[in-house]
Amino acid sequence: MSGREFNSWQTVQTEVLRRINAREWKPGDFIPNEAELAVEFGCARATVNRALRSLAESGLLDRRRKAGTRVAVNPVRKATLSIPVIRHEIEGKGQSYRHTVLTQERAVPPAEIRARMRTEPGVQLMHLVTLHMADGKPYVFGNRWINPKAVPGVETADLSSQSANEWLVANVPFEGGDFSFSAMTAGTQEAEILACRQGDALVVIDRSTWNTTHVITSVRLTFAPGYRMHTEI
Amino acid sequence: MSGREFNSWQTVQTEVLRRINAREWKPGDFIPNEAELAVEFGCARATVNRALRSLAESGLLDRRRKAGTRVAVNPVRKATLSIPVIRHEIEGKGQSYRHTVLTQERAVPPAEIRARMRTEPGVQLMHLVTLHMADGKPYVFGNRWINPKAVPGVETADLSSQSANEWLVANVPFEGGDFSFSAMTAGTQEAEILACRQGDALVVIDRSTWNTTHVITSVRLTFAPGYRMHTEI
DNA sequence: CAGTGGTCTAGACCACAAG
DNA sequence: TTGTGGTCTAGACCACTGG
Numbered sequence: 001m002s003g004r005e006f007n008s009w010q011t012v013q014t015e016v017l018r019r020i021n022a023r024e025w026k027p028g029d030f031i032p033n034e035a036e037l038a039v040e041f042g043c044a045r046a047t048v049n050r051a052l053r054s055l056a057e058s059g060l061l062d063r064r065r066k067a068g069t070r071v072a073v074n075p076v077r078k079a080t081l082s083i084p085v086i087r088h089e090i091e092g093k094g095q096s097y098r099h100t101v102l103t104q105e106r107a108v109p110p111a112e113i114r115a116r117m118r119t120e121p122g123v124q125l126m127h128l129v130t131l132h133m134a135d136g137k138p139y140v141f142g143n144r145w146i147n148p149k150a151v152p153g154v155e156t157a158d159l160s161s162q163s164a165n166e167w168l169v170a171n172v173p174f175e176g177g178d179f180s181f182s183a184m185t186a187g188t189q190e191a192e193i194l195a196c197r198q199g200d201a202l203v204v205i206d207r208s209t210w211n212t213t214h215v216i217t218s219v220r221l222t223f224a225p226g227y228r229m230h231t232e233i
Numbered sequence: 234m235s236g237r238e239f240n241s242w243q244t245v246q247t248e249v250l251r252r253i254n255a256r257e258w259k260p261g262d263f264i265p266n267e268a269e270l271a272v273e274f275g276c277a278r279a280t281v282n283r284a285l286r287s288l289a290e291s292g293l294l295d296r297r298r299k300a301g302t303r304v305a306v307n308p309v310r311k312a313t314l315s316i317p318v319i320r321h322e323i324e325g326k327g328q329s330y331r332h333t334v335l336t337q338e339r340a341v342p343p344a345e346i347r348a349r350m351r352t353e354p355g356v357q358l359m360h361l362v363t364l365h366m367a368d369g370k371p372y373v374f375g376n377r378w379i380n381p382k383a384v385p386g387v388e389t390a391d392l393s394s395q396s397a398n399e400w401l402v403a404n405v406p407f408e409g410g411d412f413s414f415s416a417m418t419a420g421t422q423e424a425e426i427l428a429c430r431q432g433d434a435l436v437v438i439d440r441s442t443w444n445t446t447h448v449i450t451s452v453r454l455t456f457a458p459g460y461r462m463h464t465e466i
Numbered sequence: 467c468a469g470t471g472g473t474c475t476a477g478a479c480c481a482c483a484a485g
Numbered sequence: 486t487t488g489t490g491g492t493c494t495a496g497a498c499c500a501c502t503g504g
Contacts, residue, residue, distance in 0.1 A: 008473070021406040021444075033489060044475045049490075065482045065490045075402065077316045079412050081464070082292075082309050169308065173254040177466040179312050183416035183434040183458075201416040201434040209466070225416075231314070233410040233442070241492070266470060277494045282471075298471045299502045 007043040012051035015041070020060065020071055030070045031061075079231045083179070083207075085166055086132045086140060095134040099163050102129040102193075113145050116208055117215040126154060128164050131193060138194045141222045150214030165219075168209075174216055177209035181229070190222060200225045240276040245284035248274070253293065253304055261306045264294075312464045316412070316440075318399050319365050319373060328367040332396050335362040335426075346378050349441055350448040359387060361397050364426060371427045374455045383447030398452075401442075407449055410442035414462070423455060433458045 019025045031037075034052065038045040052069060055061045059076050063069045090097045106124045109117065119125065126146040132139050144164055148154055151172050159167055184190075186200040194202070202225060208218040252258045264270075267285065271278040285302060288294045292309050296302045323330045339357045342350065352358065359379040365372050377397055381387055384405050392400055417423075419433040427435070435458060441451040 027403070035489090044477095045490095046476090046492090047474065049492090050473085053491090063490065064484095066484055066488055068489060074318070074321075077410075079314045079316060081312045081314045083312060083466075084309055085307065088307070170260070173256075177310075178463065179466055180461050180463040181414060181436070182461040183436045185418070185432065185434040199418065199432050201418040203414070203416045228413050228415040230411065230413040233316075233412055268470090277496095278471095279473090279495090280493060282473090283492085286472090296471065297502075298500070299469055299504090301470060 007041050007047065009047045009050040009054075012037070012041050012043065012048055013054060016051060016055060017060075025071050027071050027073045027075075030068050033068055077233055079233045081179075081229070081231050085163075085169060087163065087166065090132070090134040090139060093134070096136070097132070097134065098136070099130055099132045101160050102131055104128050104159065109145055113218060116218050117145060117147055119147060119215075128159065130163060132163070138196075138224050140224065140227070141190070141193050142219055143222070144217060144219040146217045147214050150211065150216045164217075168217060172216055173211065174209040175211045177207060180206045182206070184222070186225075194222070194224045196225050203227045203229070240274050240280065242280045242283040242287075245270070245274050245276065245281055246287060249284060249288060250293075258304050260304050260308070263301045263303045266301055310466055312466045314412075314462070314464050318396075318402060320396065320399065323365070323367040323372060326367070329369070330365070330367065331369070332363055332365045334393050335364055337361050337392065342378055346451060349451045350378060350380055352380065352448075361392065363396060365396070371429075371457050373457065373460070374423070374426050375452055376455070377450060377452040379450045380447050383444065383449045397450075401450060405449055406444065407442040408444045410440060413439045415439070417455070419458075427455070427457045429458050436460045436462070 016031075025031050032040070034045045034048045037048045041048065052061060052063065056063045056069075059078055060072055061069055062072050084092070087097045087099075105127050107127045108122060109119070109125050109127070113125070114121065114123075117125065126148055128142070128144045128146065130142045130144070132142065142165070146154055146164065146168075151168070153171070154167075157167055157171075162170075182204050184202050184204050186194065186196055186198055186202050188198060190196070190202060191198045191200070196202075203223045205221040205223075206219070207221070209216050249264075258264050265273070267278045267281045270281045274281065285294060285296065289296045289302075292311055293305055294302055295305050317325070320330045320332075338360050340360045341355060342352070342358050342360070346358070347354065350358065359381055361375075361377045361379065363375045363377070365375065375398070379387055379397065379401075384401070386404070387400075390400055390404075395403075415437050417435050417437050419427065419429055419431055419435050421431060423429070423435060424431045424433070429435075436456040438454040438456075439452070440454070442449050
């Protein structure tokens, strides 16, 4: 006796998941509404809401007011990809980190960058080429443009002791960004900088970040051969 | 005259974000506890909790019982990467989709696959090589292993009309998976199948999915040159 | 031990959208 | 119009963990 009834939102969530997996509720089916489930599970409606909302956020349920809740027909899986600061990524593997600024200048960017950064023709940006090393070996090569209008103070910042990435993360809040992932073949420049062979396949990440008024920075990271980005679903 | 005070959890969240961005609360700082914020914002503690929990989930706050809530020192940005069914990805660009099964057999997998799928030596798995085409041109090449023990019925399924990926998504619920992203150089086999040149850099995705008892499937997707995966932060 | 976040409840009102 | 999810509240107890 005793054995207090235990219906946390996680209990509810687990049971709902079980029913979906057991196909008691099939993709496309409507499930009972919150009030009914609350009665069935002997808990408050808010508790059911918490459980179902969480499942909806991960894409397993579709919820709409008035219509109700149904099992997602096409469970689009979402992986959350964490984007660490490169130094942390390297140190996290137990390797030593070092970085070098290869060039730092003010320059008018090429058209492609100008489009991505939404600046006017002829406007100069800060251009920074850096190399990050793990245990002394080239790890990733960064080609970065920064809009000084969006980042007051960047011109006087010391970007040799702290990488531009870290300086920006620590000093410039941003609202959003985009991120893309592709592959390229190492040419002479990449082979030289990354100490690899021409023709090696390299992972390339292009990333921009912006705040409400400006595109802050746009960077292309070119990784040494063998790089692999990993995540769990 | 009314003008009822309006303090939704999103209002609270927005204000907290503003303070973080304005550096009123700096990285590493403790912020007031839930009860205090509830008083300040004139709302219930649960409302503050909802706002802060959401920010913690996205990595901007660190919360610990007894210790309190602090602004994350190292805001690890997380991108959510949605993993669509290839057919949807292609059709979403307005291209036509077609796929072909190149080979389908039962076979003992190589050691690497056996390790990933956690099967015993000598156990046969289903092995499936498929090519997906966009507007008639090779788009991605899939090398997939499926554990029939985890998927009763897969041996009799018709995987030529519906791709293995879609069949699995529709018929086999899974609990988790992993996902990795790398680059490789096209060899003779890849060049032939994807109709590209040897030496081209190709994007490679390795993915496994499992349920509580088995690894269900493990697949390597090798994309034709030019593939780019994109996401927003 | 005691302070903080984590969760649950019962009830209420609201916002949205299907019919 | 009306049913369903979305949210808010005031209060309560719990769970974890720092001091």
